[in-house]
């Protein structure tokens with residue numbers, strides 16, 4: 285049921301008027317040299333700031349020409365491949381170390397890491413009555429929506445939410461990063477009870493758990509999980525934690541921060557942005573698209589048949605009729621997104637000799653076939669690769685994590701990056717972010733009501 289009391293006929297009429305008065309001729313963007321989506325004509329982003337936090341490296345510009353390269357992701361100077369492989373070599377969880385690295389600016393030593401993990405564990409519980417008042421009441425079918433509202437609601441539980449001192453901001457950031465997984469799982473349990481007719485259970489937290497272990501333990505009725513499962517979830521958390529200042533959600537966080545507003549407003553806005561299907565919400569869309577391909581392609585090993593269906597998607601004749609192959613394409617990466625490379629390898633290993641193997645091969649065929657089809661259909665020479673959202677949902681599904689949590693898991697991890705960028709904006713930005721819009725409306729003489 286829609287709460288709006290505007291009937292269909294009125295809605296159509298208002299929309300018609302809106303469209304008639306609001307179309308903008310695409311040629312005007314060129315005439316006024318407007319950088320649509322804050323992009324230069326070759327697709328590179330307009331430089332909007334400086335950052336110490338992360339380098340997303342996806343192409344080189346040589347004598348004015350953009351050349352594709354294999355993608356690299358560097359957190360605070362450390363290559364993501366090194367961060368991941370060293371945590372794996374030492375057989376330990378890596379996400380908490382990455383949170384420390386992003387917030388504080390360098391890797392923690394053993395004592396610092398132990399103390400930080402303790403701080404995160406202490407901060408996981410929600411304030412008194414928060415679950416009853418803010419999560420159980422007014423549930424949402426969409427966990428991203430509930431998480432954004434829960435973060436905003438935390439403002440009321442903070443004694444001094446307008447304190448902008450770095451010490452206060454740091455404490456707030458650690459508190460929110462630690463609480464968000466708990467908020468996510470709680471919101472999901474309530475959603476299942478209210479909308480799916482399932483039982484609600486709320487296991488007590490175990491303070492010694494890493495973030496990945498806490499999530500698996502809280503989600504499963506019997507609290508059981510294997511070490512291997514927890515390490516894969518930890519890997520997903522490490523890979524999603526940060527992606528520079530220009531991605532849509534981080535930029536949203538920086539835009540809000542630059543106005544001087546409170547952290548709860550800035551972080552909830554970032555969650556709202558990440559929810560979008562062209563950003564973090566793409567992992568959910570990939571799952572739906574994968575299902576649609578499985579339903580419509582009879583022989584999953586027939587590349588011709590898969591290519592025909594992808595052609596229909598690209599021509600807006602199938603799936604959600606947007607023409608987008610979700611999980612493909614990136615604003616920065618050209619030949620590869622290093623996160624998708626790592627996730628593909630892990631997805632392959634997990635699926636081998638299991639019921640998931642055929643599905644993995646189908647997804648991999650989508651990744652392989654789409655770039656050529658895209659070039660042919662669009663007549664574009666844009667290099668296109670799979671992005672982080674291509675395989676993440678599939679890995680979550682093999683871990684038994686429900687689709688409702690695909691994008692929320694991304695938000696839980698990325699909160700670390702958003703917090704680091706908020707600090708950087710507070711400390712180094714010092715200007716309200718305020719680009720310009722060229723007005724093309726012209727001027728009109730006011731007509732009195734009776735004469736219109």
Ligand SMILES: CC(=O)SCCNC(=O)CCNC(=O)[C@H](O)C(C)(C)COP(=O)(O)OP(=O)(O)OC[C@H]1O[C@@H](n2cnc3c(N)ncnc32)[C@H](O)[C@@H]1OP(=O)(O)O
Pocket residue numbers: 327561562563564566598607608609610611612613614615616658671672673
């Ligand atoms: C965590 C993340 O946010 S990763 C990205 C997740 N998003 C997705 O997977 C959604 C699918 N991909 C996309 O929509 C895009 O590739 C984006 C948003 C990720 C990046 O977009 P950009 O590189 O900036 O490309 P841009 O938006 O300029 O598109 C250029 C053209 O290519 C098309 N295009 C880009 N990606 C795709 C795609 N995956 N499938 C079909 N067409 C595409 C666009 O529709 C556009 O067509 P148009 O000129 O007819 O309007």
Ligand SMILES: O=C([O-])CC(=O)C(=O)O
Pocket residue numbers: 340526527530531532563615616671672
């Ligand atoms: O960088 C981007 O535009 C989107 C992305 O991959 C991310 O935020 O992880």
